[in-house]
Amino acid sequence: MSGLAARFRALWDELAPVGRDERSGGYLRYALTGPELRLREWFRGQADRRAMPVTEDGNGNLFAWWGEPEAGGAVLTGSHFDSVPHGGAYDGPLGIVSAFLAVDELRAAGVAPARPVAVGAFVEEEGARFGVPCLGSRLLAGEIAVDRAAGLRDADGVSFAEALGARPAGARPELVGRFVAFVELHVEQGRALVEADAPVAVASAIWPHGRWRFEFTGEGNHAGTTRMSDRRDPMLTYAFTVLAANKEARLRGAHATVGRVAVEPNATNAIPSRVTGWLDARAAEPETLTGLVDAVRAKAAERARRDGTEVALTEESATPLVAFDGGLAGRLAALLDAPVLPTGAGHDAGVLAAHVPTAMLFVRNPTGVSHSPAESASDDDCAAGVTALARVLKELTCR
Ligand code: GLV
Ligand code: MN
Ligand code: MN
Ligand code: MN
Numbered sequence: 001m002s003g004l005a006a007r008f009r010a011l012w013d014e015l016a017p018v019g020r021d022e023r024s025g026g027y028l029r030y031a032l033t034g035p036e037l038r039l040r041e042w043f044r045g046q047a048d049r050r051a052m053p054v055t056e057d058g059n060g061n062l063f064a065w066w067g068e069p070e071a072g073g074a075v076l077t078g079s080h081f082d083s084v085p086h087g088g089a090y091d092g093p094l095g096i097v098s099a100f101l102a103v104d105e106l107r108a109a110g111v112a113p114a115r116p117v118a119v120g121a122f123v124e125e126e127g128a129r130f131g132v133p134c135l136g137s138r139l140l141a142g143e144i145a146v147d148r149a150a151g152l153r154d155a156d157g158v159s160f161a162e163a164l165g166a167r168p169a170g171a172r173p174e175l176v177g178r179f180v181a182f183v184e185l186h187v188e189q190g191r192a193l194v195e196a197d198a199p200v201a202v203a204s205a206i207w208p209h210g211r212w213r214f215e216f217t218g219e220g221n222h223a224g225t226t227r228m229s230d231r232r233d234p235m236l237t238y239a240f241t242v243l244a245a246n247k248e249a250r251l252r253g254a255h256a257t258v259g260r261v262a263v264e265p266n267a268t269n270a271i272p273s274r275v276t277g278w279l280d281a282r283a284a285e286p287e288t289l290t291g292l293v294d295a296v297r298a299k300a301a302e303r304a305r306r307d308g309t310e311v312a313l314t315e316e317s318a319t320p321l322v323a324f325d326g327g328l329a330g331r332l333a334a335l336l337d338a339p340v341l342p343t344g345a346g347h348d349a350g351v352l353a354a355h356v357p358t359a360m361l362f363v364r365n366p367t368g369v370s371h372s373p374a375e376s377a378s379d380d381d382c383a384a385g386v387t388a389l390a391r392v393l394k395e396l397t398c399r
Contacts, residue, residue, distance in 0.1 A: 001210055005107070011097050012382070014042065016089065018170030026086030026373035028153075031124035032060065032163040039081040039093070041076070043121050045102050052108075052119070058169025059139035060123030066103050067116025069178075075113075075390060075396045076182040077102070080136075080348060084128050089373025090187035094363065095384065098185045102390040103391065104387030109390075111395035119163055122348040129154045129163075131211070132317045137348035141355050142171025162288035176355050181396050184264040184349035185361040185389050187377050192341050199384040202333045203360035205342040206322035206350040207255075208289050208375065209282035213316050214241060214300060218309040219349075220265060231271055232308040235263070237300065238275040241311075244299040245292075252281035254292050255344055278316070282344045286321055323349040325357040332359050335395055336388050345370070361388055 001008070019035025022041040029035045041063060047054045047064035066076065067137040077096025099119040106113070122140075122208050127133035138144040149168050150161035161167050193201055216234035242258045249256035259313045260278040278298065283289040297313050333340045341362070349360045363385035364375050377385075 001379060002383055004386060005102070005379040007104070008097070008101060008366060008386060009379050010383045011101065012379075015039065015093055015097070015286045018042070019083070024086040024373050027083040027089060028085060029081055029083040029087070031082040031356065032237035033129070034080050042122065043081075043096065043362060046209070047119070048102060050100065053102075057172050057175055058142055058166070059136050059172075060164050060168070061136045061140055063270045064119040066118075067113065069116065069118070071116050071154050072178045073138035073180050074116035074118050074178050075393060076118045076120050076179045076186065077393065078118070078122070079184050079186060079283060080122045082124055082126050082128060084371045085127045086373055087126070087128075087371055088369075088373060090365070090375050090377050091189070092186075093336070094187050094341040094385070095185045096378065098382065098389050099209055101386045102393055105176060105386060105390040106394060111398065115395070115397045117393055117397060124160070127211070127317065127350055133211075134319070134348050134351045135348050137158065137351040139168050139170055141176060141351055142173070143351055143354075146170035148391045173269060176352070179356045181338045182349060182352045182356045182358045183361065183389065183392055183396070184358070185363065185385055186348055187370065187375065188345060188362040188365040188368070189345045189370035191365070192339070193362065193364035194368065196339045198339055199364045199381045200336060200388045201362040202329050202336065203324055203343060203362060204326075204329055204340045205324060206319070206346060207282045207284055207344045207345060208319060208321040209280070209343065209344065210283065210289070210293075211316040211322045212279045212293060213310045213314045214238070214343055214378075215314075216241075216275045216277070216300075216304065216309055217312075218307070219271070221271045221344060222382045223269040223271060226271060233271050234275045234307070234309045237304045237307045237309045237311060238277050238391050240303045241296065241300040242277065244303075245281070245296045248292050248295045248299070249281070252288050252292055254288050256281045256292060256296070256307050259324055281305055284342070296343055319346050319350060322353050324359055325351075328357050331395075332361070332392055335391060336361075336372065338388070359392070361385060361392070
């Protein structure tokens, strides 16, 4: 193991126990809850250790500065700490740990950047607690109304503003304007790098994607006494809709997932009165995504008529196609001799890309599995990621 890989492992092990569920081996690091707050404390400790002052943006996002925060012309790097339910270790934290280690590498090499470097930790990237992904970066960039963000509620009814302890500050154009570039390093969430036999890639684009809530309502009733012909069972409409989403996505080369469902009253011996299912849909082109969601909506409505149920559809979040700055991606790919690839996963980098020249680096994931405890990356590949990020930061700050 290289010295850098060992330094990566030592720092990584500090985070490993925080928020890990013993049963699944996955992480429960929801934004602004105990484990994530501990990771934010860890962030402050790491910044302190490196004499990097920490600033907050009033939206829950943290920044640790190597250089003068007010100076402007800064290069931002970083990611997020929060996880999906029982998520992997690397999605998010890898970008923050790698950022601190890249700063260490540059300092050890005596590099004196001509511009500040900021290490960022964005809040609620996964949307696992409040439902809207990239909430912190959307607020910072002014891409979501403050009232809407403040009023988003978690499963216990706690609002984002309550969790934050204040009404979010919303758009901070003067802060965003201080950044000349943002580079987010992230574990790859597919197997393209395994196939390319390369440890690191540069991102070209993020597929347009979104979340839609389907509410199917019918009539709750007794499972034993209600004739089959008398039922208005929303579970049937729900089940058909899940199958339709899968089929329509396959037909279009798109992705559709229903990974979350709530059933009322959720009793074995009661026909449900309501089933809520959340559709996550993604496609390479916006028209394909729109066509997919329209087709699923139409099929759900048609089936509801047959089942005697009702269906209502609400868009919870939408992320347009993100084409990362082609010049920057090409420059970094040449610098690193790395492949360039698109992704179907959303990131804070996708939100900030509309405001700041933005790039992403992906680190090889041997199984390609993500949003699961099985997500992994080798220490050597993580070290290669740190080296790549340090080279990129040097390239962007030293001229
Ligand atoms: C976030 O990681 C997403 O792509 O859903
Ligand atoms: Mn994720
Ligand atoms: Mn992530
Ligand atoms: Mn993500």
